[in-house]
Amino acid sequence: MLWVKMIHILFVMSWMAGIFYLPRIFVHFVEGQQAGEQVDRLAIMARKLYGFMTVMMVLALVSGVVLWLAYGFNGAWLHVKLLFVVLMMVYHFWARTRMREMQAGHLDHSGVYYRWANEIPLVLIIVILVMVVVKPF
Numbered sequence: 001m002l003w004v005k006m007i008h009i010l011f012v013m014s015w016m017a018g019i020f021y022l023p024r025i026f027v028h029f030v031e032g033q034q035a036g037e038q039v040d041r042l043a044i045m046a047r048k049l050y051g052f053m054t055v056m057m058v059l060a061l062v063s064g065v066v067l068w069l070a071y072g073f074n075g076a077w078l079h080v081k082l083l084f085v086v087l088m089m090v091y092h093f094w095a096r097t098r099m100r101e102m103q104a105g106h107l108d109h110s111g112v113y114y115r116w117a118n119e120i121p122l123v124l125i126i127v128i129l130v131m132v133v134v135k136p137f
Contacts, residue, residue: 001070004063011060016125018053019088022046022095023118029102031111043102050099057092061085081131088124 025046032039064085068078098114101107107114130136 001067004066004070008060008063008067011056011063015053015056015060015092016121018049018056019092019095019121020118022049022053022099023114025049026098026102026107026114027111027118030107030109030114033106034111043105046099046102050096053092053095057089075135076137077131077135080137081128084124084127084131088121088128091121091124 025042029039029042029046032042098107
């Protein structure tokens with residue numbers, strides 16, 4: 001099971017790398033458009049990154065389910081962790097909607113909005129890590 005755990009951590013790390021980077025692309029897209037710069041390349045980057053992130057998310061979830069089946073579903077910490085994993089998935093699909101708006105050539109918010117939105121997964125992952133490592137309850 002340690003190999004599955006290692007693989008799970010690897011996929012989660014890869015998913016989080018994309019989750020943290022994609023909103024930065026949104027910031028550069030919006031601010032580049034406002035400055036009159038060419039931003040088509042950023043839309044392509046966002047689409048490719050989102051595809052990578054989605055594959056990593058699915059692999060993280062599959063390996064997580066394997067771990068769950070092996071170790072069981074006990075402890076309130078796991079319930080909280082799973083809630084925050086679901087919230088991370090909601091954020092992932094929120095990013096998909098923004099990425100699709102980029103593909104259409106526009107994003108409806110400012111760079112500051114996307115900078116703040118970029119902090120949401122940080123809060124979520126902190127709670128997830130506390131639940132997994134500390135297991136406070």
